[in-house]
Amino acid sequence: MADVTYLSQIPLFEELRGEHIIVRPYREVDAVDHYAAIDESREHCRPWLPWPDYYHSIEDSRDYIARCRARWIVREDLSVGIFDVENGRFLGGSGLHPRNWDARIFEIGYWLRSSAEGHGYMSETVKLLTDYAFADLHANRVYIRCDARNTRSAAVAQRLGFVREALLRNDALANDGTVRDTLVFSLTPDDPRWPS
């Protein structure tokens, strides 16, 4: 990537296309589907993520998407929606979260609507985003963190060959108020990726 003076000038994708999914920045028209997906998924997200319960109407999704678009423009955060490649159905959200642009360190976070679990959509999403981070953003480190009890989230990282590098004990408060341990998984450019 050529040196750029302003983060806003870093070229970014319009969409990343996989075999089953498309990953792209949010558009205003996504608000209705975004809210419906959250509304469907409160129970399955609640143990792991605080924010679904902050959403009470489509207006909340509209506001979220407006903020995502603003942060995308200045490259502060690269949140994306995940869509079925066949029919455009909204499946969930993810994103490359730049933790340090100078050092090119990115965290990936994710959630799927409950009816989209179990199809490999998130593993495909993380692959696409990670390949993009290394190839186009010259990432030095891509990492994933999760509550050590969140076996489905940890399984995504493990399935893709992310290196389990830490178990941070009593690292944060979980949504239910209990103190949680946090697993940290990462890849660097020289690590082998995508075990079959």
Ligand SMILES: CC(C)(COP(=O)(O)OP(=O)(O)OC[C@H]1O[C@@H](n2cnc3c(N)ncnc32)[C@H](O)[C@@H]1OP(=O)(O)O)[C@@H](O)C(=O)NCCC(=O)NCCS
């Ligand atoms: C974490 C979360 C995204 C994982 O979703 P997931 O559906 O288990 O993950 P994937 O989309 O990669 O799918 C993997 C599953 O699909 C199956 N699968 C089917 N086809 C597949 C394919 N081509 N590739 C990979 N997996 C495939 C896998 O066997 C696996 O199912 P299993 O767990 O029953 O063995 C989801 O559980 C979630 O949204 N949880 C709530 C929010 C949350 O915890 N977010 C993370 C916070 S750190």
